Amino acid sequence: MAKSIDVSDLDIYYGDFLAVEGVTIPIAARSVTAFIGPSGCGKSTFLRSLNRMHEVIPGARVEGKILIDGADLYDPDVDPVEVRRQIGMVFQRPNPFPTMSIAENVLAGMRLNSRKLKKTEASEIVESSLRRANLWNEVKDRLTKPGSSLSGGQQQRLCIARAIAVQPQVLLMDEPCSALDPISTTAIEDLIHELREDYTIVIVTHNMQQAARVSETTAFFNLAGVGRPGHLIEYGPTTKIFTTPENPATEAYISGRFG
C-alpha cells in the first residue's frame, strides 16, 4: 500500500522567484518524516510539490525529479487528480467547506467524487475518522451542523479527519497541531503512530519535541537570507539529527540558539 518517495535535485519556483533549491531526499515507505526549519524557508512549498498541489498556484512550477515508487511524479502522462487521490494533505490553515455539514466535510473526498456510499458505510467512515482525529466526542451530537461553526482547533481536526477518510497512501501534514491543545496534540500524534503501520507520513512542525516524538527521519531546511532560496541542510535519523547533527546550522537551530 504505502509508497516511497525519492526526490532528487528539486528546484521550486513561484514565477521567477526560486523558493526552494536543490532538494535531494529519499522518504521511505511506512515511515514518518518530519520537516523542521525557520519560517519562510520553504517547508510548505516543498510539501505541496509532493502531491502536485504546487502547480495549482498560477506561475508556480518545479524542476527536478520526484519518484513515487519509482514512477516520475511530474511525467506529462501523470494525472495530478489521480496523484492527489493517493497522496492526501492537511493544510497549514484549516479549510473546511462552509457549505457542508461536519459529516459531509468528513465524507467530502467521496461525495465530491460522486462515489456511492451506503448509509451505514458512510456513518461508519464519519465516526471512525472523527474518532481518530479526536473530534468525535465534541461533535457527535451536531454532525449536521455546518463545519465552519467549529473552533479553529476543531476545524483543524475536522480537516485531518477529512484527509484520512479517503485512506490515502501518503499523508502530507502541514503543521497539523499548530492550533491544538496538548491533549488533542497527543491524540494526533497517536494517530500518526497508528497510521505509520500502513502509510507514509510527512509532517511539517515547528515543535522540536513533536518532531522528536513522532518521526524516524528528520529533515532540516534553512535559508541563507531574505529573498534567497530555501535549502535542505541535512536529513537523517531523528535521534541523530537531535543529538549529533553534522551541520552547525542544524545544531544551532535545534538548540534554539537561532531561527
Add this chain to the structure above:
Amino acid sequence: MATQPPTSEPTTPKFTARLHSPQLPRWVPWALVAGAVAVGLALHLMVGWGWALTIVACWLGYVVVLVAVSGRVEGRRKAKDRLATSLVTTAFVLALLPLGSLLWQVVSNGLPAINSSFLNSSMRNVVGEGGGIFHALWGTLIVTSLAALMSIPIGLATGIYLVEYGNGRMARWITFLVDVMTGIPSIVAGLFAYALFVIFFGEGVRMGFGGAVALSVLMIPLVVRSTEEMLKLVPNELREASYALGVPKWRTIVKVVLPTAIAGIITGITIAIARVIGETAPLLIICGATDSVNFNPFDGRMMTLPVYIYSQYKNPGFPPEFGIERAWGAALVLTVIVMALNLVARLISYYFSPKTKA
C-alpha cells in the same frame, strides 16, 4: 474618577482614572431635536418663514448646538463623532427623499387604477374608460423570461471562465468587451436587435423575441460582472482543499465553488432581471406596441409594461384622464414587480448563503 486628588497612591497607573470620560446623556440629542422642531414651528407660524428656509435653518442650528455642547462636555473626539453622525444621517435622509416621494407618487396615483378588470383586460377596442394591462403584463413576463433564459447561462459560463480558467490575452479581451457591453446605451441594444432581425425577417420586423435579444445584450454583462465578483470572493483555500482530495477541477467548480457563491450569484441575477425589466427604448423599437394580447414571442408585435406606460401617457385617448390613470396603474404594477424581485434576492441570499452559526 477624574476628581481624584493627585496625591493618591503613586503606584496607580495613570490611565485608570481615564477609563471613564464624561458623556452626554442619551436624551440630549432628542431634546435638541424637539427644541429645533419647536423653534422651527415658531419661526414658521409667527415670523412667517417659508418651509424650506425653516427646515434648513433649524437643521443647521441643531447640528451647531449639538456639536458645541458635545465639544464642551465630551471633548473634541466625540464632538467630531457627533458632527460626522449628523452629516451621514443628513445624507441618508436626502438620498431617501426622492425614493420616498417616488413611491408615494406611484402608489397614490396608481392605486385607484388597480382592480381585477385592469389586470385582466387588454386595450382591445378601448378608447376611454376601462381597459387594462393584461397584454402588457404577459408581454413583459414573456420577454423578460426569454431574456433571462438566454443571459443567465451565457453570463454564468462567462463569469466562471473568467475567474476559474481565464488568464492571459483571451480573458483580458473578454473582460474588456464585457465592460464595453455594460456601457451600451439601451436604445442601441434595441437597434442592434432590430438590425439583426431585419436580416432574417425583412424590414419592419416586430417580435417579442427580438426584445428578449435586446434585453439580453443589456443583461449579460450584468450577470457576468456579478458572477465574477462572487466567484472571486470564494477563498482559494477551498479550491485547494478540494483538489487535495483528488477532486477534478470541474467538479470542484460545480460542487464547491458554485455552492459557496450561489447566494450572491442568484442575487446578482435577480437584480439584473429587475434592472432590465423596466427598459423601454429597445422594446419600443423591436417589440413595438399593440392593444391586443399576443402570447407568441416569435410572431408580431408584443406589448410590454414600460412601452404600455409610455403609450398610455403619449396617447391617452379620449377623455385623457383614463389613459393617464392607466399609465400610473401600470407604473405601480411594474414597481411592485421590481421590488418583489429585490425582495426575492434578499431572501435568496439569506437562505442560500453558507451558514456559519450552529
